[in-house]
Amino acid sequence: MFSLGLVINTCKQPEYLARVLGALSRQISAPEEVLLADDGSGERTRRVFAEWSAAHSARAEHLWQPHEGFRRARILNEAIARARSEYLTFLDGDTLPHPQFIADHRRLGRRGAFIQGHRALVKERAAAWFGLDQFGRDRRRALWQGQLEGLKHAFRWPLPLLRTSSSLRGIRGCNLGIWRDDLMRVNGYNEDFVGWGREDSELAVRLMNSGVRRLDVRGRALCYHLWHTPASRAGVPGNDELLATAIAGCAIRCANGVEQHLDKHDAHPPA
Numbered sequence: 001m002f003s004l005g006l007v008i009n010t011c012k013q014p015e016y017l018a019r020v021l022g023a024l025s026r027q028i029s030a031p032e033e034v035l036l037a038d039d040g041s042g043e044r045t046r047r048v049f050a051e052w053s054a055a056h057s058a059r060a061e062h063l064w065q066p067h068e069g070f071r072r073a074r075i076l077n078e079a080i081a082r083a084r085s086e087y088l089t090f091l092d093g094d095t096l097p098h099p100q101f102i103a104d105h106r107r108l109g110r111r112g113a114f115i116q117g118h119r120a121l122v123k124e125r126a127a128a129w130f131g132l133d134q135f136g137r138d139r140r141r142a143l144w145q146g147q148l149e150g151l152k153h154a155f156r157w158p159l160p161l162l163r164t165s166s167s168l169r170g171i172r173g174c175n176l177g178i179w180r181d182d183l184m185r186v187n188g189y190n191e192d193f194v195g196w197g198r199e200d201s202e203l204a205v206r207l208m209n210s211g212v213r214r215l216d217v218r219g220r221a222l223c224y225h226l227w228h229t230p231a232s233r234a235g236v237p238g239n240d241e242l243l244a245t246a247i248a249g250c251a252i253r254c255a256n257g258v259e260q261h262l263d264k265h266d267a268h269p270p271a
Contacts, residue, residue, distance in 0.1 A: 001106070002085075002086040002087050002106075002109065003032045003033075003084070003085040003086050003087065004031050004032055004085055004086075004087045004088075004089060004102065004105065004106055004109070005031055005032060005033040005034070005035060005083045005084065005085030005087070005088050005089070005180075006024070006031040006033070006034045006035070006088075006089050006090075006091060006102065007035045007037055007076065007079045007080070007083070007088055007089070007090050007091070008020060008034065008035070008036050008037065008091050008092070008093050009036075009037040009038075009039070009072055009075065009076055009079075009090070009091075009092060009093055009173075010036060010037070010038050010039070010041060010045060010092075010093030010094075011038070011039040011040060011041060011067065011070075011072075011093070012040065012041045012042065012045070012067070013041075013045075013093055013094055013228070014041065014042075014044040014045045014047075014048050016093060016094040016226055016228070017036075017045060017048055017049070017093045017094075018048045018052075019096055019130075019131035019132065019226075020091070020093055020094070020095065020096055020097070020131075021048065021049070021052040022131065022132075022134070023096045023097050023098075023099070023131060024052075024097060024102075025052070025055075025056070026099050026134070026136070027097065027099055027100070027101065027102045027103070028099055028100055028102075028103050029100075029102045029103035029106055030056075030057075030058055030102065031058055031085070031089070031102055032058060032059065032084075032085050033058055033059035033060065033061070033083065033084060033085055034053075034056075034058050034059070034060045034061075035060075035061050035063060035079040035082060035083055036049050036060075036061070036062045036063065036079075036093075037063050037072075037075040037076050037078060037079040038062060038063060038064045038065070038075065039065060039067055039070070039071055039072060039075045040064070040065060040066050040067020040068070041064070041067075046062065046064075049062050050062070059084070061079075061082055063075060063078040063079050063082060065078065069194050069195065070194060070195045070196050070231060070232075070235065071191070071194055072173075072189075072193075072199060073189035073190060073191045073192075073193045073194075073199045074189075074191045076090070076173075076188070076189050077188045077189050077191060077257060077258040077260075077261050078261050080180065080183055080184075080188050080189075080258050080261075081188075081258050081261035081262050081264075082261075083180055085180065086179065086180055086181075087105075087109050087177065087178070087179055087180065088177070088178055088179075088180050088183065089101075089102065089105045089176070089177045090173050090174070090175070090176040090177075090178070091174060091175065091223065092173070092174035092225070094225060094226045094228055095119060095174045095175070095223045095224065095225045095226070096130070096131045096223060096224045096226065097222075097223050098156070098221075098222035098223060098224075099136065100156065100220075100222075101221055101222065101223060104117075104160075104217075104220040104221040104222075105117075105177045105221050107220075108160075108162070108177065108215070108217055108220065108221060109177055109179075110215070111179065112211070112212060112213060113164075113212060113213040113214070113215045114176065114177060114178040114179070114182065114204075114207055114212055114213075114214060114215065115176065115177035115178075115215050115217055115221065116165075116170065116171060116172070116175070116176060116204075116214055116215070116216050116217070117175035117176070117177070117217050117220070117221035117222070117223065118150070118153040118170065118172075118175060118217075118218065118221075118222075119150065119153055119172065119174055119175055119222075119223045119224065119225045120148055120149065120150040120151065120153045120154035120222070120223075120224050120225070121148070121149040121150050121224075121225050121227070122142060122147060122148065122149075122224050122225060122226050122227055123142075123146075123147040123148070123149060123227055124227040125145070125147055126138075126141075126142040126145060126147030126148070126227075127226040127227040127228070130142055130147075130224065130226060131224070131226070139154060139155070139224070152218065153218070153222060154222065154224070155222070156219055156220060156222060157218070157219025157220070158219075159219070160217055160218065160219040160220040161217070161218040161219055162215055162216070162217050162218075163215070163216055164213050164214065164215060164216075165214050165215075165216045166208060166214065167214075168201045168204060168205070170216065171200050171201045171204045171214075172200060173199070173200035173203075174223065174225060175221060175223050176200070177221070178207070179212075182207060182210070182212050183258065184258065184259075185210055185252075185253075186203070186206040186207055186210055186252055186253055186254070186257075187253045187254050187255075187257030187258055187259055188203075188254075188257045188258025188259075189203055189254075189257065189258065190202055190203070190206075190242065190246075190254035190256060190257060191254075191256040191257065192242055192254070192256050193235075193239050193242060194235060195232070195234060195235015195236070195238070195239060196231040196232060196233055196235060196236065196239075197233065197235065197236045197239045197240075198236070198239040198240060198242065198243045199239070201243055202242060202243045202246045202251075202254075205243070205246045205247055205251065206246060206251050206252050206253065206254065209250050209251060209252045210252045
């Protein structure tokens, strides 16, 4: 069995992060380590994560950078550099994992592939309370109130559907499972991406160009994205150009990636 680490990225959403960590406490299978990739949050976020970490046995580490625009790619690379696990699962700090999220990713992970899971959307009204019920009745309540979107991703299926895909459609970093050595081979996230959008798709392009298959899963590895005010899309045109360049050039590695963070984090080998 391989070691699994969970990387959670967050930016100034301590209340949502507390719910994500609460859902993580209710997993039937715990990760070996939890790394918080924090893009400039304040003291409340630090305290929420410190309190959670103190109550759990998994290795936990808080990676922080000052908020100087949307630099998600950079802080995720900091977490990847610091990770000790063989396999990394990625989750957004406003996206709650199903109780079997980690267990499902453990079962799904296989060499030569990365796993793309999906999410259900929790609408604005339900986002005020979704995830606060420790008995997990939120999904039914949100369903009855018409506050769940993407129902096919909201409930586990009797059998999962797992298929190979070369498409970029549905690539989202809120629910990814990737072998750490595959990430290192392509040099992690491309930190030229600043501003919301496309950094996950460009990473997927390089992974697939390097021979790593995309395995798309339905009915397993579920998570629930809490509504929030959308981030600015001002950086999308420039990020679209970066993505197009990677596709046209059949890129495998990026220049501005994770390797620059390894020395300062002393590059831990997999656990």
